[in-house]
Amino acid sequence: MPTLPRSALAAALFTLATPALAESPTLALPIDCALGQTCYIEDYVDLDPGPGQHDYMCSLKSRDDHRGTDIHLLSFEAMETGVNVLAAAPGRVAALRDGMPDTPVTEDTRDAIAGRECGNAVRIDHGSGWQTLYCHMKNGSIAVTEGQQVDSGTPLGQVGLSGLTNAPHIHLSVLKDGDIIDPFLPDAEPGVCGTATGPGLWATALPYDRAGLFTAGFSTAVPDFDAVKSGDARVTETTPDTPLVIYGHVFYAQPGDTMRVTASGPEGEIFYHTETLDAPQAQLFRAYGRRAPEGGWPPGAYRGYVTLERAGQVLANRHADIIVLAE
Known part of the structure; x- marks a missing residue:
């Protein structure tokens, strides 16, 4: 999906870096679906510091400057039925936005969403500088309030089509002290890929295939x-x-x-x-x-x-x- 630019909601969260991983959260799947059956991972964090792109396994499943993990539904009908977005780890709701329509972006509508490319969204603070950001949620579905404490698996809203996107999915960004972290390769050095040896920040290793x-x-x-x-x-x-x-x-x-x-x-x-x-x-x-x-x-x-x-x-x-x- 399209790259998320800097915005007030993202709060300048998007510099790729390698921070200390002490007290990092353990992440659950941030969507109520079954990978490989009712959803799949479309794009990963771009670990190429230049104009090209590569995912954490040195393959093609990213886009230039992509700053998160995109988990897609298999149809618009599934979105309309309703699929919950879930808190990936315990924390406090630090910011949210609702009220943007679920409309696929076009060249004619791109300017109208400038500064709100994340769409309807929730940002959660997990402490020790760690945050997660959930983008493109369904209009009117946000189910939490600012300042609310949430547990892992708490419904935050539903998968939608708001902001800079043309297919129903949830974009998850993971951040440490304002820097983007790839949850599959959290200790990655800039430009390095293919070195993953475990589940990363995930509670359970998530499947990957380069096809x-x-x-x-x-x-x-x-x-x-x-x-x-x-x-x-x-x-x-x-x-x-x-x-x-x-x-x-x-x-x-x-x-x-x-x-x-x-x-x-x-x-x-x-x-x-x-x-x-x-x-x-x-x-x-x-x-x-x-x-x-x-x-x-x-x-x-x-x-x-x-x-x-x-x-x-x-x-x-x-x-x-x-x-x-x-x-």
């Missing part, structure tokens, strides 16, 4: 790989008489991994397809779709999902949207 999805999108024909990589394959509006095709751009898949592609529109599901990746490369894409039915697609909004799985565990999930215009 994932760069992107997913709708097109009106099976695109070529160059168009997928450049973004030129993406179509956001079309007419009722065109095919609807969804593609997914995968990295580091293994033989036997499964890609699932689904799409729905105003009248329900339009296709469901699974494919086993028998001999994947470091990068690949797959596409699946349908020709327009007789009479054309009903006008309206269509949404698709591409999911990468291994042995029944979700490794990555991306959504795509397209509008079929009325003739």
